[in-house]
Amino acid sequence: MANMFQQELQLLRRRLLKGGREPQQYLALPLPGYPRIRLAVGDDCLAVLLPAVAGYDLYNEDLENLRIRYNLSIVVQDEAAARTEKVAILETRGSTDWLELTFLQVLASVLPSLGDATEREIAEVIRSLVEMFRALARPGKKNTEGLWGELFVISQAGDPEFAAHCWHVTPHDRYDFSFEQYRIDVKTSSAGRSHHFSYTQVAPQDNVTIVIASVLTQALQGGTSILDLLSLITSRVASKSVSGNLTRTAMETLGKGWEIGCTLEFDAQRAEHSLKWFDGEAIPKVLPPPAHVFEVAFRSDLQAVQDLELRQLALMGALGRAMAAKL
Helix, strand or coil: CHHHHHHHHHHHHHHHHHCCCCCCCEEEEEECCEEEEEEEEECCEEEEEEECCCCCCCCCEECCCEEEEEEEEEEEECCCCEEEEEEEEEEECCCCHHHHHHHHHHHHHHHHHHCCCCHHHHHHHHHHHHHHHHHHHCCCCCCHHHHHHHHHHHHHCCCHHHHHHCECCCCCCCCCEEECCEEEEEEEECCCCEEEEEHHHHCCCCCCEEEEEEEECCEEEEEEEHHHHHHHHHCCCCCHHHHHHHHHHHHHHHHHHHHHHCCCEECHHHHHHHCEEEEHHHCCCCCCCCCCCCCCEEEEECCCCCCCCHHHHHCCHHHHHHHHCCC
């Protein structure tokens, strides 16, 4: 369903951009199967028209990249005629590729839940969508290569929905993936299989199994971007909440760096061939620091470390099975 939704959005966008439109009007087309959702183009913007909502502590806003109006009378020109109606409208503030592609990704991750939604549910979906764009004004938490590596690992999982469900369960997680007693942290490198670690990240813990996923990355024009990975994962995730949380977390991770980072491209084939899994206990590490010494960090070369076989990974609970199933 999610994949079909994304394809329909892209198809409507192409049709709309080819259509004729008068200035200060919206050219809109309904999404097949979702008559209450219409994609539209206006003056230097891509927009979505939804049923009007009033109240619910929602107020018109102008964010840096998104304009929101909740109960607006507008002139809509569809394939039949032009008319005036009241809608909630969310539109991009500009028509650059990165912004429109981000807008479509956000729509694909949250709008499928609006099939038979009540006005309150529509308001909540809009609130979620707005929060995703609000995150783009905040400082980022990680660089593009790191986020790309984490999304790539999810895209390679046999059960990407479960992998995404376990991804950054809380905002300040020490590990990228957590479920029960298992932890997975993704490390990327463009210069050999050496990675940065903190001592607390790989130190032995009672009743906790730590796994390191190592991915070698290389920038490649015409390669795979973060938006590409999000689109791929979303197309394989049935859960509306998991899909929405995935996109929201990715946007929050890069924050202000999203405009540049979301379209940087890397070599997915190289990453796939290089992906290896390591037992956290096998990672070369420093000795336990003395008392009152904190935040010890180091870089370890894993080239000579024995990696885990996939059958071993699959034995590491539901998280390990989800990651190893496809591979």
